[in-house]
């Protein structure tokens with residue numbers, strides 16, 4: 373009989389409670405101030421400096437060690453081929469549900485990792501850049517499926533990450549606007565041979581169709597930001613109310629009409645969108661990819677990370 377204890381022992385992950393994890397910070401310095409954190413915080417994300425110190429400093433220490441290991445492996449291959457060592461960018465994927473706080477994690481790591489001399493050049497790309505424009509989603513009848521795998525130009529995303537990994541001098545991606553809820557025509561983001569590229573998005577750990585490559589095939593390391601579905605639903609609804617009072621009130625917002633809903637109507641609307649779109653996508657497509665991540669950050673109801681799972685190999 374497989375007991376729970378055996379299952380834990382044979383798991384590919386080491387599980388660390390918050391106290392154990394924070395002890396792994398060693399002497400990693402805190403290089404962020406309260407004001408600096410304010411600029412990185414996502415809408416309605418209560419993250420504070422204690423969370424940065426306890427969770428993100430040990431994480432940057434781990435990533436720095438892992439980066440150094442990857443560079444050494446790259447140098448060994450160059451030496452074998454008799455080539456000059458030109459290390460490719462290190463690629464870090466960040467996955468998780470809508471409203472779980474991935475973008476705060478990604479922006480924090482972007483800032484913290486860039487403070488290390490070994491990898492001062494860090495770039496961040498979010499996969500919404502590779503959503504099909506609304507005109508295409510409408511033509512295909514999948515506007516209500518934004519965020520599901522079929523709403524992305526998967527091949528363009530794979531081409532982009534593969535070109536960055538191959539060391540291309542400059543690679544460009546489209547730009548998505550949350551305000552306009554669409555790809556911005558003519559806008560582009562350039563990535564120029566960074567030390568580290570962070571790729572953040574709902575579906576970045578999705579496996580490829582047979583015979584194709586997936587974006588995660590290019591990842592050196594990956595993080596899944598995890599929480600109970602019921603908690604993420606509450607965060608989504610709370611954030612919706614916050615957006616209603618802020619971003620949606622902007623005349624340019626695609627959601628301008630939602631700013632005028634009553635409190636009760638807004639709650640009902642947000643719960644519907646959560647249930648019909650985002651929870652479905654989480655359960656059907658995103659959560660099943662969690663076991664592919666190298667590290668899982670599990671958040672409690674108060675948004676603070678309670679447990680960390682780290683894959684040994």
Ligand SMILES: Nc1ncnc2c1ncn2[C@@H]1O[C@H](COP(=O)(O)OP(=O)(O)O)[C@@H](O)[C@H]1O
Pocket residue numbers: 414415468469470471472473474475476550551615619627
């Ligand atoms: N309708 C919106 N208008 C403006 N900003 C938004 C909107 N929806 C989401 N955002 C912001 O976009 C970013 C990505 O959100 P999301 O995809 O839900 O991922 P996460 O909450 O995990 O970062 C967050 O910073 C969020 O606050």
Ligand SMILES: CC(C)(COP(=O)(O)O)[C@@H](O)C(=O)NCCC(=O)O
Pocket residue numbers: 470498499500501518519572573574575645649650
């Ligand atoms: C833009 C998103 C699909 C997330 O994109 P990502 O960068 O994670 O690929 C998501 O934030 C979104 O807007 N979803 C649509 C459903 C909703 O409005 O809640």
